[in-house]
Amino acid sequence: MDTIWQQFIAGMKNTTALEYIAVFSGIASVWYSRKENILVYPAGLINTIIYIWLSFKGHLFGEAAVNFYYSVMSIYGWVLWAKKDAAQTSLLQITFSDKRWWLYQLGFFAVFYLVLYFSLLYLQKNFAPGAIPWADAFAAATAFTGMWLMTKKKVESWYWWMATNLASVPLYFVKQYVFTSVYYVVLLIMAVFGLTEWMRRVKLR
Numbered sequence: 001m002d003t004i005w006q007q008f009i010a011g012m013k014n015t016t017a018l019e020y021i022a023v024f025s026g027i028a029s030v031w032y033s034r035k036e037n038i039l040v041y042p043a044g045l046i047n048t049i050i051y052i053w054l055s056f057k058g059h060l061f062g063e064a065a066v067n068f069y070y071s072v073m074s075i076y077g078w079v080l081w082a083k084k085d086a087a088q089t090s091l092l093q094i095t096f097s098d099k100r101w102w103l104y105q106l107g108f109f110a111v112f113y114l115v116l117y118f119s120l121l122y123l124q125k126n127f128a129p130g131a132i133p134w135a136d137a138f139a140a141a142t143a144f145t146g147m148w149l150m151t152k153k154k155v156e157s158w159y160w161w162m163a164t165n166l167a168s169v170p171l172y173f174v175k176q177y178v179f180t181s182v183y184y185v186v187l188l189i190m191a192v193f194g195l196t197e198w199m200r201r202v203k204l205r
Contacts, residue, residue, distance in 0.1 A: 022050035023183040030187055033150065034194040036094065036201065041078035045071060060175060061123055061131065065116070066140045070147055077151035094153045094198050101154065105145050109160075113141035132171065139167040155202060158195035165191060 029044035048070040055064035083091045097105065117137035124131040146160030165188035173181040 016054075018050050019054060019177070019179055022047050022054065023179060025050075026183060027186060027190070030190045030194065034190065034197050036153075036198075038078065038081045041074045041081070044074045048074065054177075058175070058177070061120075063136070063140075066143050069144055073147045073151055077147075080151055081153075092153050094155060094201050096202060097149075097154050097156045102156075105149060105154075105156065105160070108148065109141050109145045112144045113137050116140050132174075135167060135171050139164055139171055142167065155195065155198045158191050158198065161191040161194070162188060 025043050026047035029040050029047055032038075032040035032043055048067040051067040052064050052071070055061070055067060080092055081090065085091055117133050120131045120133040120136050124133055142160045142163040146157045146164055149157035149160060165184045168184040169181050169188070171181075172178075172184065
């Protein structure tokens, strides 16, 4: 326990200003997402662009790929969420997934997990010895699925975010990104509230 605490203290001391900015903009992004506020996307872009840089700097290519995907999907989601009808009501409403959408998301996750796992296995041997293929692929594939579903305002996106956050807490800790590890604990808690809020909004309609 003392060793983990010492690692935590040392990691916090080594946290850079950029990582602090990335973490707080990420928390803001999740907060806006919970509120169904389009500011989720500009706040999220600040977070993901910084993490692309930090990930490349730390040779964490799996995490860099995840954040590049986040950036692209943030632009896509921003466009979808911005569309309104004549009464200025968003054309995209929060909904639950039906059986078809569950098959889509499970298939989406499975394909990305396999592609990322074997890609990271190759990178681990040749370029990125710090990669943990099975864990990195799981965290990335759940994140990819969650982000895609969020752009469609599917309630189930929060379940995938929870899986991503659970996997990312130990993953970033062992890679010396301690503050980011704490950040994912915060995101996990926020994801629970986000799920509750989106479920409530669907029931109120």
